[in-house]
Amino acid sequence: MKLNCIAIDDEPLALDVIAYHASKIPFLNLKAKVGNAFEAIDLLHKEKFDLIFLDIQMPELTGFELLRTIQHKPMVIFTTAYPNFALESYELDAVDYLVKPIPFERFLKAVNKVKQRMTQPPEATEVTSTTSSSPDFMFVKTEYKTVKIFLDEVLYIESEKDYVAFQLKNEKILSLLSMKSVEEFLPKENFVRVHRSFIIAFNKIEEIERNNIIICKKIIPVGDNYKDFFKLLIDGKKL
Numbered sequence: 001m002k003l004n005c006i007a008i009d010d011e012p013l014a015l016d017v018i019a020y021h022a023s024k025i026p027f028l029n030l031k032a033k034v035g036n037a038f039e040a041i042d043l044l045h046k047e048k049f050d051l052i053f054l055d056i057q058m059p060e061l062t063g064f065e066l067l068r069t070i071q072h073k074p075m076v077i078f079t080t081a082y083p084n085f086a087l088e089s090y091e092l093d094a095v096d097y098l099v100k101p102i103p104f105e106r107f108l109k110a111v112n113k114v115k116q117r118m119t120q121p122p123e124a125t126e127v128t129s130t131t132s133s134s135p136d137f138m139f140v141k142t143e144y145k146t147v148k149i150f151l152d153e154v155l156y157i158e159s160e161k162d163y164v165a166f167q168l169k170n171e172k173i174l175s176l177l178s179m180k181s182v183e184e185f186l187p188k189e190n191f192v193r194v195h196r197s198f199i200i201a202f203n204k205i206e207e208i209e210r211n212n213i214i215i216c217k218k219i220i221p222v223g224d225n226y227k228d229f230f231k232l233l234i235d236g237k238k239l
Contacts, residue, residue, distance in 0.1 A: 001027065001118070001119070002026075002027055002028065002029040003027055003028055003029065003050040003051050003111075003114065003115065003118065004029050004031050004048065004049050004050050004051070005022065005028055005029060005030045005031060005049060005050065005051045005052070005053065006030075006031060006032045006033075006034065006040070006043065006044070006049045006051075006052055006053070006074075007019065007022075007030060007032070007033045007034070007052075007053040007079075008034050008035075008037070008040045008052060008053065008054050008055060008058075008063070008066070009035065009053075009054075009055035009058070009079065010035050010036070010037075010055065010058045010059060011035075011055070012035060014055065014079065014100060015033040015035065017100075017101070017102060018030070018033070018053050018079065018102075018107075019033060021102070021104050021107040021108075022111075024104070025108065025111060027111075027115055028051075028111060031047070031049065032047075032049075036060065037058050037059075037060040037061040037066050038060055038061075040066065041066060041069055041070070044070055044074075045070075048074075049074045050074055050075065050114075050118065051074055051075050051076070051077065051095075051111075051114055052067075052074050052075070052076045052077070053077050053079050054066070054067065054076055054077070054078055054079065055078075055079055055080055056078055056080040056082065056085050056089075057080065057081070057082060063078060063080070064085075064088065064089075064092065067092055073093075075095050075114050075117065075118075076089075076092070076093075076094045076095060077094065077095050077096045077097075077098060077110050077111070077114070078094050078096070078097045078098065079098045079100065079102060080097070080098070080099060080100065081099065081100045082099075083099050085097075092196065093159075093178070093179065093180070093196065095110065095113050095114050095117065095162075096109075096110035096113055096114075098110055113162060117178075136150065136151055136152065137149060137150045137151060138151065138185065140166070140173065140175040140177065141175055141176065142173055142174055142175045147173055149166055149168070149173060151186070151187070151190065151191075151201075153168045153169065154166055154167070154168060154191075154201050154204075155167045155168065155169065155200075155201055155204045155215050155216055155218075156198055156199065156200045156201060156204070156215055156218065156220060157179070157182055157191075157198070157199040157200075158197055158198055159179050159196070159197040159198075160174070162176060163175060163176055163177070164176075164177040164178070164179060164182055167218070169216070179193075179196070179197070179199065182199065183199055186199065190202060190203065192229075192230065192233060193226060194213060194220065194221075194222045194223065194226050194230055195220065195221055195222060195223040195226060196223055196225075198220050198221070200213060200215060200220060201215075202233070204216075208234065211227065
């Protein structure tokens with residue numbers, strides 16, 4: 001299976017480097033190289049891509065702003081000369097973050113992550129339960145075993161690069177999942193996404209201080225995109 005890719009960067013030399021690296025990897029098909037953000041948006045709405053190589057600092061729109069205009073997002077590898085945007089990139093569920101100049105071996109490691117996500121069997125990328133409407137537990141894969149997690153023991157779930165961490169009272173369980181698949185599985189009446197990197201158990205909240213939630217001494221930020229919805233939930237519980 002080949003992955004259809006697009007490279008977006010306002011620097012022609014950077015596009016040439018990505019094209020050269022991609023040409024050496026059999027499962028990559030670089031369909032387009034685009035130096036203009038608006039042209040890229042138009043192309044992304046017209047054609048289907050599996051992967052974007054995306055620069056961050058561009059004149060018309062930043063890579064982050066461009067990504068937020070796309071409704072159905074392909075997987076993304078950010079390519080940039082600036083290392084200080086890494087945290088924000090992972091909040092946008094980026095697969096990886098490459099700092100220029102990009103050596104081939106680092107490029108290969110990043111695209112192998114993408115390939116792994118694309119080719120994993122369903123049981124490795126989805127949580128499962130034996131109940132249907134409102135599950136009280138889930139099974140997740142961690143390392144070489146499958147673990148049963150009771151949902152009433154979950155304090156919060158945190159994205160950690162390629163993994164999702166289920167934080168229980170006395171244990172943390174790591175699994176190779178996406179936050180999206182976990183969010184879709186969890187019962188909405190008990191769990192809420194409050195940040196790109198956090199899903200919380202609503203009944204485990206101990207304090208709220210401005211835009212921070214405290215659960216078992218852990219300070220969890222409420223992201224800008226989630227503030228309004230979270231405020232509605234809190235207002236609905238107030239006396």
